Amino acid sequence: MLIQQLVNGLFSGSLYALFAVGYTLVFGVLDILNLAHAAIFTAAAFSALALTAAGFPLPLALACAIVFAGILGILLDRVAFAPLRRRNAGTLVPLISSIGVAIVIRGIIRGIWGSDELRFGNFGSMPPFHVGGLTFGILDLVVLTSSLLLVAILSFVLRATTFGRNVRAVAQDRVAAALLGIDIERTIWMTFFLASALGGAAGILTGLQFNSVSVDMGAKIELKGLAVIVLGGMGSVSGAVLGALLIGIVESLSVAYISSNFRDAIAFLVMFLILILRPQGLFGRRAQRTG
């Protein structure tokens, strides 16, 4: 059972990772905690649902929904963050602004689709795989490989492209980056596109894996995502991935060996302890902003 639980943890962890990298990317570049990330996660799942219901073949619907999520991210920046940047409003006001956008997005979703839980068409019951004593469904595999693939692409982009270098430069020191001639605003909104697209992908995959889409589906992962980026280090993509997998596995194991009551508490305990003992997490650069 131990290995199976480890594998379970890996699967849930990979979804946390996909969600968290977008979260941490925005924080790294702008020092902003984007609480609308979970709302975009949800919006993407709903748009994928709507597209498949309208007859789009699944892969196309997924691709369109991911792009849509990215565009939502750009809109989010333009509406809620850019004006505040111009005003030098600091880092806490945008947080609240993001809450406002999250409420609007959730409200629109609720307005169109109501509060019920919806599902993707009929997948039918696919028999699970049995490999070496382990059991998993085909969707689990799809989710795992997609998550890892997307995260790998992100890492490549950040490391090897000009855009990636610009992002890292802006994250490091915005003033210096501007002096180097980097177009800050463009880098920022492209970052939002990327981060939100990934968050949207996480939403779509979550909706697919559990065949459940509802307006509140982002609530849990929003808070878990916080724990992940705190553990991994705010601003560190590799930290987010590692943190996510770790938390996923620890949660699984806690159910197996302690009790299922405290499964959710694990993530928050970890979060709290890290913030007190080692605020920069595993790989974070900045612990706290002083002044």
Added chain:
Amino acid sequence: MSLLGFLAAHSKLFDQIGIDALLALSLSLSLRAGQLALAQAAFMGIAAYVGSIGSLVAHWNLAESLIAGPLAAALVAALLALPIGRLQGVFLAIATVAFGEIARIVEINLPITGGAEGLSNIPNDAGTFLIYAMLLACAGGVWALQAGSRSFALAMAATREDEHAARTIGIDVARVRILTLVLGAAIAGIAGVLYAHANFFITPEDFGFTRMEQILVSCVIGGVTSSLGAIFGSAFLTVLPETIRFLHQYREVSIGVILLAVILFAPSGIAGLWKRR
């Protein structure tokens, strides 16, 4: 309908406004010191449970609950202030949110709190009058604190502007942070006990992140700089869903839009509050 009839029929609504106003007031204390300490909902819950368990098990009367509950919340706040003392900005926010979630999960799992089913049959003896009396008392207290002690008011403002600079000019930033957290917790605690006694039933879910978000939104919309703002914000947010019932499923959107509008276009209080770089 006569005015009294109107008040009677909507007394629950007015109760809610009063309690929400107390919570917004409690958060505003921290916000005015520049601390995004999002633990009010948790403090509310702690006090509500202490007060309710006391009245159910030890047969406390309302006055005793109103003392014990906020005291417990303030104590927890004081204990909490120590480990989170060095955290700033977003990190403080996250830590307090984590604390809130842990508190909620503890409440779900402790047998004495009735677990997820919550506590019911709490004596229903907190009337509208009492709630508003306490609101006035707390608002008055906060005002007295600001007006009475100029040095404290200055300390709060300086801490809000720039903690680092404030320290260099000799302001005891730690004291400001702890005081605002503890006082805020006490006020939130009063709100919690009143909430428990005004409704018959409390569950851990009443004191979770959703409530915290709600308090934050009413605080921001109402304006953080004054106690009146707290009352206005909560009145607005409580009454709004009732008046826009006709919008059916789109009620939530309007709240979000208003919040955004306030932040983007009416920010003078808010932006001035958190001018940090």
Added chain:
Amino acid sequence: MRSFSLVAAAALTLVASTSVLSAEPAPKAQVTVGVIVDAGGSAGAYGTAQRNAVELAVDDIRNGLIDTGKSNLTFDIEDAASDPAQVVSLTQKFATDNTALLIGPTLSSEAFKSDPIAVRAGLPVLAISNTAHGIPEQGPSVFRDSLAEEQVVPEAVKSVKKILHPKTAAIIYGDDNAFTKTDFQIFQDSLTKEGIKVVDIETYHTGDVDFKPQLTKIASFSPDLLVVGSIVSEAVKIIPQAKQVGITSHIIGGNGLNSPKLIQIADKDAEGVVVGAAYDAANTYPGNAGFVTRYTKRFGTSPDQFAAQAYAGVQIVAYTVKSGATSRENIAEQMLANRGIPTVLGRFSFTQTRDADAPSAIMQVHNGTFVSFK
């Protein structure tokens, strides 16, 4: 002037006589019933069915299919969207206006918050879907037509033991919901009473989507029976995931699983699931077949237990009002006194403790529909 007063007197007499002549018999008593359901939100699946049923009942009253005697029965249906605060505020509204009776709310956890307000105001409450422990105990005019879990589950477990002979069982339930916790306790008690050993107990929280860790652990015990103590939104994930981790146990659940959504969403994975229910749409009680036909025609799906209990609620109220009770006190008294009201749930009476005195129906999912469990 004389002529004027003559004309005036004549006119007055005319008016008086015409009003006397055209006087109607005593005007119909106006009885307003408040209805609070969660047509949206987490309990939306249940509440929508309830609202549909009440709307159908309103039409049936208008078309004479439900008799309300000399009274004019009107319904004020409100949607609380699964928000307890709204349930409370709506209850207070009904408590302070001239509503004679309150039907609802959808969830037990909401009822515990709002019923006390109705009790204080002397407003009788008829619960149509609260099945947790302690609902009627809240006040002498709180009734329920929904069978409590403690009335249905022991029957379900007995049936399962008789037909499937399980020796061991595992339970998974939601630890943060009054209803699912009740479910768990009652199942645990019943299983133990029937000599079935409970080998593992797992919990989850409302809103969870991933149950694999708990189910994997349960699978390692290979129980004969898996008890799912949840409401439908989690059940439709738990059951397919259970199959995915290789659980082959028989699956049984309480009232929460009793919804067409279970079959709609869990599809083939739901085959064989046994549910302790209070309504079988195929029952042959008088009036039920017509109800099923009309409901299906109007709403496109056959009525589930929630719709049936809501419709029966209206039938009970109509019967009560027909007997002459039109005020809050009279209605409460009359409801208790009624015996054998014909409803779609069968012949209905309230027990002395205001619970439902009606037969339970143990159902099983077979070829995509709920059928009687045999």
